[in-house]
Amino acid sequence: MxxxxxxxxxxxxxxxxxxxxxxxxxxxxxxxxxxxxxxxxxxxxxxxxxxxxxxxxxxxxxxxxxxxxxxxxxxxxxxxxxxxxxxxxxxxxxxxxxxxxxxxxxxxxxxxxxxxxxxxxxxxxxxxxxxxxESLTFLDVSKNNLMSARLGSQPQLPNIVTITFSSNTISALKKDDFFFLSHSSFLQVLNLSSLPLKTFEPGCFKPITNIKTVIMDGSNMGTDAISKLCSELSGTAINVLSLQKVNLVTLTNTTFRGLQKSNLTFLDLSGNGMGKIEEGSFQWLPRLENLFLTDNKIKHLTKGTFHGLKNLKKLNLRKSLVNIDDFSFQSLIALETLILVHTTIREITQHTFAGLTSLRDLEMGWCTCASLRNINSTTFVSLAASPLRKLNLTATAISQIGPGSFSILGNLTSLFMDLNFIKQTLTGQEFEGLGQIQEINLSNNRQTVKLSNASFIHMPNLKVLILRRSLVGTLNLNPSPFKPLSNLTILDLSNNNIADIRKDMLEGLVNLKVLKLQHNNLARLWKSAISGGPVLFLGGLQSLSTLVMDYNGLDEIPLKALRGLTKLQELSFNGNLLDNIKDTVFDDLHSLRALHLQKNLITAVRPEVFKSAMTNLSLLVMNKNPFDCTCESILWFVTWLNTTNASVPYLSDQYVCNTPLAYFNHAVMHFDTLSCKDMTPFQTLYILSSTAVITLMVTALLVRFHGWRIQFYWNIMINRTLGFSDARVEEGREFEYDAYVIHAEEDIKWVERRLLPLEDENYTFCLEDRDSVPGMSRLESIVDNMRRSRKILFVVTESLLKDQWCRRFKAHHALHQVIEASRDSVVLVFLQDMHDYKLSHSLFLRRGMLRPRCILHWPVHKERVPAFHQKLCIALGMTNQLQQ
CATH class of the missing domain: 3.80.10.10 (Ribonuclease Inhibitor)
Structure with missing residues (x-):
């Protein structure tokens, strides 16, 4: 690890x-x-x-x-x-x-x-x-079959913030259960969800009066137990109370009486199957800001249902409501968000939303209401006093929008009407009065909306327009319906089967950043063969950063179609029929970061086409194309894939060669780039250089490990032919001995074992102790014997260099004789590795003074001893005459 x-x-x-x-x-x-x-x-x-x-x-x-x-x-x-x-x-x-x-x-x-x-x-x-x-801030003891919330008998956990008792078997909260938290001044969240609580002893929350959030979800307590709970929480600092799924079927006007003096700001009553709310039920919660009543079965809202909630800011009635009386929301003067998603409202009258003077967000998506099928100028008149900014009418079965339907909502900035059944031509009167609108979503209207020249004439500040799968008819209109939308940044016209548009359809949209045109039929517009040439409708979109043209049947891209799109960062042509893309088509796309070209008919990826677009690319998606894996078509692409840092999904299994047959169904990355080069000169150079390198390596290895063998056998061959000696016959007759041996006393054994056996091969050696002249002094005998020896052989060891007799007399006299006689007669045999400095200092000799063949080293390995003997014989047989 x-x-x-x-x-x-x-x-x-x-x-x-x-x-x-x-x-x-x-x-x-x-x-x-x-x-x-x-x-x-x-x-x-x-x-x-x-x-x-x-x-x-x-x-x-x-x-x-x-x-x-x-x-x-x-x-x-x-x-x-x-x-x-x-x-x-x-x-x-x-x-x-x-x-x-x-x-x-x-x-x-x-x-x-x-x-x-x-x-x-x-x-x-x-x-x-x-x-x-003492440092603990969070403790969870859920699902432990605890029968009591009492975790101690003395104050502890001074820094606890959240404590959870969920899903235990606690059925009652007793007076002293939370005494152990009496000194926990930081306690904020108490989770008692999914407990079978039925009993709350008086004062059970007294030790934790600073508690702010109590969660009782899934406790199945019922109305009476909740009333007791609220009474016990009256003296606490609670501001969040969650009562989801607690079997609160009916909300009475006394249920929350105990919270009258509390600072409760958040109450969640979701999922209780609540069918009835008595008038005045929330009068005890004047500080409440968020009320969630989702997933209930409330049948009726009346004028008094929300009485007292003057500070409520958000009311969520998702999947809860059946009918609303006039003025039901009148008391909610601070309400900012009202959620009526998936509710059933019989009718929206002129007073349905009366009193909502602070409402900014109205969510009515998936709401069933007959009044919304044909919207007219009176539908939302009850919101005349509301500063509404967002209106969501998604999937409300709208089929018709009348003139001035939203004129009363002058502050509206977002309008969602997607997933409806609108079937009409938008003349512009439908959106009259929406001068502040910034976003409109009309998508998925089953392609039944038809545009006109003036469809958006009253929305000069529009920034987002979503018309996906909504339009029918042609966009070949003059002037273009989008011409008034100079502030538009996002335009979605996808899935509309658009086949005919004008060159100036998007003229004036200088701020457009995202354009989606996928799943249309624009192939004919970009064909070079059509009369007048291809329709270059993207001209002037200098701010465009995202262009999506997927599934349009395109088989070519005009040479100037993408010119000027210097800020484009994402380009997508998925699912088209593109094959031979023209050179320089993408040359202006220097800012491109993502390119999508999968599922086309692209066979070649050449630098003339893609180099500029792929320079700064971080994502490339080009899988599922029938690549032609030849040098001309794919070499540059494979090289780019091997060097790029961009992300290329599915590279290993979905980038597959289609041709030629040798690469069929093989991954593009398996293409051999070396096959694309002219190898004739390179192959010759490669063979020559490889041969030279290999020869050099083999020679070096042979010399290093078997050089002595080569030299040995070479010498045998030469010397058998020419003999071991190069001296003249007359030169040998002048001497009695072949060599005078100078050695230290410690090396006598080596001389006897290694040199003297050579005397059996017609060599004679002169040893001081054995061959001294009788009757002569030692000095005279040494001088005489040296003169009678053709060679002077030094057995060089550390002992020899330390031998004073050898250093002062023998070596000195031998050197004197060599100089005096002008003879090359010294042979050095090293039994130990010796530095040249020591050799010169002790024997007055240097390796450079002698020929290489006169310098021998005793081998460490026994198999090299014959080679040593051979070299010694050659050295002893060499002439003493200096080579000129």
Missing amino acids: TGSCCCMASEKKTSCKVQHGKADCSHLSLKEIPPDLPRNITSLDLSHNRLTQLPPDAFIPYPGLLHLSVTHNSITKIDEGLCKTLVLLRTLNVEHNEVHLLHEKDLSHCTNLTWLNMAFNRLKLKGEPFSAL
């Missing part, structure tokens, strides 16, 4: 993944803590394994651990030494285990712990197990 990379094998995880100080060892069926992770990890995930315990010693290698997760194991206890070993531990997740008895000592050393999740165990508390957790 390493600390900087992921240790994975194929798709199945087989080892820990370590990255950025975090070790993920989940889903590995581990039975013990991995001992070989990097020491510097700060987070360790051991979830979904087979651990049964957390031995402290196993965590000794990871002293810097801050976060530990062991969820979904079979751990039965938390060892008291765990936090003693992991002194820096901040978060501990033991969710979904088998922890049963939790003693006070188990967490006594976890003083730095800030987050603890013990949910889905079977806890039984012994003593005060949480008393030492």
